[in-house]
Amino acid sequence: xxxxxxxxxxxxxxxxxxxxxxxxxxxxxxxxxxxxxxxxxxxxxxxxxxxxxxxxxxxxxxxxxxxxxxxxxxxxxxxxxxxxxxxxxxxxxxxxxxxxxxxxxxxxxxxxxxxxxxxxxxxxxxxxxxxxxxxxxxxxxxxxxxxxxxxxxxxxxxxxxxxxxxxxxxxxxxxxxxxxxxxxxxxxxxxxxxxxxxxxxxxxxxxxxxxxxxxxxxxxxxxxxxxxxxxxxxxxxxxxxxxxxxxxxxxxxxxxxxxxxxxxxxxxxxxxxxxxxxxxxxxxxxxxxxxxxxxxxxxxxxxxxxxxxxxxxxxxxxxxxxxxxxxxxxxxxxxxxxxxxxxxxxx
Amino acid sequence: xxxxxxxxxxxxxxxxxxxxxxxxxxxxxxxxxxxxxxxxxxxxxxxxxxxxxxxxxxxxxxxxxxxxxxxxxxxxxxxxxxxxxxxxxxxxxxxxxxxxxxxxxxxxxxxxxxxxxxxxxxxxxxxxxxxxxxxxxxxxxxxxxxxxxxxxxxxxxxxxxxxxxxxxxxxxxxxxxxxxxxxxxxxxxxxxxxxxxxxxxxxxxxxxxxxxxxxxxxxxxxxxxxxxxxxxxxxxxxxxxxxxxxxxxxxxxxxxxxxxxxxxxxxxxxxxxxxxxxxxxxxxxxxxxxxxxxxxxxxxxxxxxxxxxxxxxxxxxxxxxxxxxxxxxxxxxxxxxxxxxxxxxxxxxxxxxxxxxxxxxxxxxxxxxxxxxxxxxxxxxxxxxxxxxxxxxxxxxxxxxxxxxxxxxxx
Numbered sequence: 047x048x049x050x051x052x053x054x055x056x057x058x059x060x061x062x063x064x065x066x067x068x069x070x071x072x073x074x075x076x077x078x079x080x081x082x083x084x085x086x087x088x089x090x091x092x093x094x095x096x097x098x099x100x101x102x103x104x105x106x107x108x109x110x111x112x113x114x115x116x117x118x119x120x121x122x123x124x125x126x127x128x129x130x131x132x133x134x135x136x137x138x139x140x141x142x143x144x145x146x147x148x149x150x151x152x153x154x155x156x157x158x159x160x161x162x163x164x165x166x167x168x169x170x171x172x173x174x175x176x177x178x179x180x181x182x183x184x185x186x187x188x189x190x191x192x193x194x195x196x197x198x199x200x201x202x203x204x205x206x207x208x209x210x211x212x213x214x215x216x217x218x219x220x221x222x223x224x225x226x227x228x229x230x231x232x233x234x235x236x237x238x239x240x241x242x243x244x245x246x247x248x249x250x251x252x253x254x255x256x257x258x259x260x261x262x263x264x265x266x267x268x269x270x271x272x273x274x275x276x277x278x279x280x281x282x283x284x285x286x287x288x289x290x291x292x293x294x295x296x297x298x299x300x301x302x303x304x305x306x307x308x309x310x311x312x313x314x315x316x317x318x319x320x321x322x323x324x325x326x327x328x329x330x331x332x333x334x335x336x337x338x339x340x341x342x343x344x345x346x347x348x349x350x351x352x353x354x355x356x357x358x359x360x361x362x363x364x365x366x367x368x369x370x371x372x373x374x375x376x377x378x379x380x381x382x383x384x385x386x387x388x389x390x391x392x393x
Numbered sequence: 394x395x396x397x398x399x400x401x402x403x404x405x406x407x408x409x410x411x412x413x414x415x416x417x418x419x420x421x422x423x424x425x426x427x428x429x430x431x432x433x434x435x436x437x438x439x440x441x442x443x444x445x446x447x448x449x450x451x452x453x454x455x456x457x458x459x460x461x462x463x464x465x466x467x468x469x470x471x472x473x474x475x476x477x478x479x480x481x482x483x484x485x486x487x488x489x490x491x492x493x494x495x496x497x498x499x500x501x502x503x504x505x506x507x508x509x510x511x512x513x514x515x516x517x518x519x520x521x522x523x524x525x526x527x528x529x530x531x532x533x534x535x536x537x538x539x540x541x542x543x544x545x546x547x548x549x550x551x552x553x554x555x556x557x558x559x560x561x562x563x564x565x566x567x568x569x570x571x572x573x574x575x576x577x578x579x580x581x582x583x584x585x586x587x588x589x590x591x592x593x594x595x596x597x598x599x600x601x602x603x604x605x606x607x608x609x610x611x612x613x614x615x616x617x618x619x620x621x622x623x624x625x626x627x628x629x630x631x632x633x634x635x636x637x638x639x640x641x642x643x644x645x646x647x648x649x650x651x652x653x654x655x656x657x658x659x660x661x662x663x664x665x666x667x668x669x670x671x672x673x674x675x676x677x678x679x680x681x682x683x684x685x686x687x688x689x690x691x692x693x694x695x696x697x698x699x700x701x702x703x704x705x706x707x708x709x710x711x712x713x714x715x716x717x718x719x720x721x722x723x724x725x726x727x728x729x730x731x732x733x734x735x736x737x738x739x740x741x742x743x744x745x746x747x748x749x750x751x752x753x754x755x756x757x758x759x760x761x762x763x764x765x766x767x768x769x770x771x772x773x774x775x776x777x778x779x780x781x782x783x784x785x786x787x788x789x790x791x792x793x794x795x796x797x798x799x800x801x802x803x804x
Contacts, residue, residue, distance in 0.1 A: 082537045093525070182521025186582065188487055189515040190538035191507045391487045392478060 079192030083200025084207075091170065091208040100166055101212055107162070108216045111155045112223050115146045119228065122146040129332065138331050138354065140232035141239060143224040145329050155220060156243070156325050159213070160318070163247060164283070166212065167254025168275040170205040173268035174198075174259045175386060180268065185391050198259065198383055205255050210248050217244055235331075238357050243328045246364065249371045250321040254279070256378035263386045286316045314367075317374050324367040331355045333363070436499075437462050438590050438622045439484060444493035446479050446646075453479040455646040456493065461590075461622050466612060468633050469626040470750065471643030477626040478518055480643075481592055484624075485515055498589055511539065514583030518594040518626075520575070524568030528559055528578050531567060532585050539586040553581040557611065572599040580611070591615065592624045597632050609636040630747045642753050650753045661752040666718045667742035669699055670725050671707035673735040680706050686728050692721040705737050 091097055122142050144155045153161075175197070178184040188194060217240065224230050232240070257278070261271040281289075290312035298305040313319045327333045331354040355363070437460035446454040454476040461467040469477050482488035484497050486506030495502055502509040522531045529550060536546040554563045557577040562570065570578065576599060583591055593612075597605045613636060616623050627633045634640065634654050642650040642657070650657055670687075672678065680698075687710055688696045694713040712721040722739060729736050 078540065079538060082534075086534055086537075090523075090525070181523070182517070182519045183523060185487070185517035186515075186520050186522075186535075186579075187538070189485055189510055189513075189517065190535060190586075191511040191540075192538055193507070391482055 079190075079196035080200040080203065083192070083196055084203040087201050087204030088207055091204055096169060097208060097212075100169060101215075104159075104162055104166070104212060104216050105219070107158050108155060108220055109223075111153065111158050112143060112220050115143060115154060116224075116228055118146050119143070138233075138236055138239075140221075140224060140230050140236045141329050141331075143220065143228070143230070144240070144243075156329055157322075159216075159247065160250075160321055160325060161283075163209075163213070163251045163321075164254040164279045164318070165276075166209055167205075167251045168258040168272065168279065170209060171201075171255045171258025172262055172272040172275050174201045174205070174262045176262045176266055176268045176271055179266065188391055194387055195383060198263075198379075198386055202255065202259060202379065205259075206248065206252055209251050209255065213247055213251070214244060235357050239328055239331070239360070242357065242361065243325060246321065246324045246328065246368055246371070249368065249375060250317065253317050253371060253375040253378060256375050256382060260378050260382035260385070263382045263389070282316045282318050286318070287313055290315075314370070317371060320367045320371050320374075324364040324371070327360050327363045327367075331357075331360060333360075437496075438498050439467075439624060440494075440496045441480075441484075442494045444480070444483060444495055445491050446476070446483060446488065447491040452646050454483070454490075457646075457648055459641060459648065459651075461624055463589075463622050464616060464620050465638045466616055466623045466625060466636055468637030468640035469624060469643060470628070470630050470633070470640050472628050475628075475643040476646040477628075477643055478594055479646075481515070481594055481624070481626060484592065485510060485513060511586065512588055513590045513592060514586055514588035516576075516579040516583045516591075516593045516596055518598075520579040520582070522567040522570075522575060522578060522582075525566060527564050527566055528570070528581075529554065529563040531578065532582055535582050535585050541586065549585060549587065553584040556584065556615075557581045558607070573601060573604045576600055577604075577608070580608070584615070587619075588621060590622045590624065592626075594626045595628070596625065597627060597629055605632055609633070612636055630750055642750055644750075644754050649756075650749070654749075657749045657753075661749040661756075666721075667709050667711045668718065668721060668725065669707060669709050669738065669740050669742040670729070671702070671705045671737040671739075672729060673737055674704050674706045678706065678734065683728075683732060683734070684708060686732065687725065690721075690724045690728065692716045692724045699742075707738070709742050 119142055123139060126139065126142065147154045175184070178187060178197075187197060221232065221240065225232070254275075258271070258275045261275045262268065265271040265274060287309075291309050294305055294308040294312055298308045314323075333355075439459065439461040441457050441459045444454060444457040444459070445452065457476075457480060459480075469480065471477055479488065483490050483495055484502060486502030486509055489503055497509045498512045500508045522528075523534070526534070532550045532553070533546070536542070536550060541549065551560070554560050557580050559574065559577055559581060562574065567575065567578065576596065580593065580596065583593065596612075597608055600608060609632075612623055612625070615621060625633055625637065637654065639651070639653050640657065641648050650661065652660070672683070674680075683706070684696050684698070687693055687708060692713055693710045695711040697709040697711075699707045699709040710721070710725065712718055718741070725739065726736070
């Protein structure tokens with residue numbers, strides 16, 4: 047009887063010896079699964095109406111802002127020229143195209159972009175996982191020999207690639223407009239600044255994409271997920287400074303100095319503030335400082351001769367902002383990831 | 394050790410030991426150690442031992458012992474939410490067992506889910522497809538996820554599309570497909586990777602009767618030609634019973650019966666045979682009067698109207714206690730002749746799996762509530778509910794049904 051119960055252990059040679067390809071893939075930390083998913087999602091994204099609508103909206107808005115900016119460019123160029131007489135370094139004429147506010151439109155190109163980027167990120171992420179769930183494709187997808195994280199990774203990569211495509215093409219369009227219509231040729235420093243700005247913008251949009259994907263994992267209905275994501279964006283973009291001021295008022299002591307610095311510190315919890323600060327420093331070489339300053343830094347600044355910063359100096363200025371943005375993105379992505387790994391497959 | 398006794402059995406369905414010391418205890422044991430018949434040749438491709446899944450207090454799957462072999466169609470049958478889908482998810486490594494062991498194609502799905510998923514084709518319940526892609530594109534995506542590319546993958550896709558009869562519609566968008574076509578595409582999708590094991594969850598749901606017949610034939614063919622093992626989960630017992638080599642009946646997370654359909658019918662069905670008699674309908678054929686005539690026969694215990702074949706009147710006649718079937722048949726024929734009727738058929742009615750299922754649940758729930766030695770489970774003979782096919786102890790059956798649906802998750 048005791049012999050009968052001794053079934054062989056559930057194990058076999060194949061479990062003990064995983065295939066070499068698998069071992070190598072595990073060593074490299076990635077399989078091919080996410081790439082297959084990313085490729086499919088990419089073609090989905092590009093064939094989707096959503097892509098064209100967003101491209102059209104962003105493109106038209108960009109044309110409008112740049113067209114009107116170019117009208118106000120003359121005045122701006124004069125003031126920069128005057129500035130350049132006092133400052134040392136090269137005057138950034140070409141960058142004015144991105145930062146000058148034109149007459150009928152209340153905002154320059156870069157703030158238009160900082161306004162729409164979160165929306166684009168949300169648009170490409172809010173139904174990433176719950177959409178698959180609703181369609182009933184998720185169990186089928188997960189029954190294929192892929193890791194579960196491949197789904198999140200692939201979708202994130204595809205979404206980011208498409209958004210980067212939109213952003214890069216619109217920026218290139220604006221730059222081309224400047225070169226051909228206005229005849230301003232960018233210096234290499236300016237080109238590098240624009241590239242750096244595009245990269246920071248991609249990080250910024252990655253945060254919103256990761257956040258929207260977090261919503262799509264946590265919330266079963268994609269419409270609810272979209273609403274939540276947009277709601278959070280509204281809070282950050284409209285009310286966050288207000289909230290930061292209120293909270294700082296509660297915690298700061300009587301002095302107005304400490305109130306201001308606390309307010310600013312709280313504001314820097316918002317990815318939107320971080321991005322705006324980084325944008326300022328990157329697109330305007332005259333900006334020597336963003337965010338909170340330590341007293342020692344303030345002393346240094348007041349004693350320094352005014353000059354346009356070189357790119358590497360500007361990069362040093364925005365470094366904390368960029369790192370903070372990346373950190374926020376990673377946190378969002380990690381939470382989405384962990385939630386998804388722990389979720390039941392069935393709806 | 395009492396636990397061992399079942400393992401020495403060689404028969405299909407586990408039967409309590411020859412001299413049960415305590416029938417109640419043995420029956421309770423029997424509930425979870427029903428043993429599959431030893432299959433000729435290979436080791437089982439699916440094996441679970443004391444597999445358990447708990448969600449908090451709820452036990453979705455309760456100490457399941459199961460073996461499925463190569464070249465076999467195994468039906469995992471039971472109502473919605475009995476734990477079928479949970480079991481399947483554990484077999485695929487998509488859900489982690491709370492307890493027990495699983496082995497699929499010799500691998501542990503919890504530790505090597507990719508290895509298992511590479512060799513197991515799975516059609517989920519309510520499988521969805523990307524509506525904006527064509528059927529072929531959907532299959533191609535699955536093939537790529539299985540690292541199949543190029544010529545061989547395309548050939549395989551053509552092959553499975555032909556097999557499920559979707560070649561004509563392969564290049565139209567899936568959102569134009571009917572529900573049945575999606576279901577067939579789902580089977581093609583599970584077959585793309587040329588699996589050793591095929592797991593189909595509710596494959597016949599939402600398919601018209603002809604489609605079901607085609608699909609069942611396809612399953613037979615797959616098992617015959619490719620020698621794969623097929624695990625079929627369904628709550629439509631009667632639809633799939635014809636195709637299954639063996640079935641396991643699931644209720645509230647427990648496997649309450651296991652064996653071939655015949656074995657289960659013998660065990661849980663009526664002890665007394667039923668005969669179906671059909672006569673040609675006509676203007677002067679009086680149904681109720683004929684039924685009365687049958688009922689008046691001493692050899693017949695119960696009469697039930699059956700069938701809906703146009704132009705035919707048919708009844709299920711249950712042969713009375715202690716009466717030979719042949720004797721009953723003669724009596725029936727006599728009535729037919731006396732009434733001057735045209736006989737269309739006189740066949741033995743097989744007890745349906747549904748009947749078996751109800752009976753098994755009724756017994757099991759009776760057992761669970763009162764584990765007394767007065768209700769041994771063996772042979773289903775002495776248990777109380779035995780009135781007609783659908784009679785049974787409606788109270789206990791009803792409570793079982795309600796209890797389970799309230800406690801379980803959706804499958």
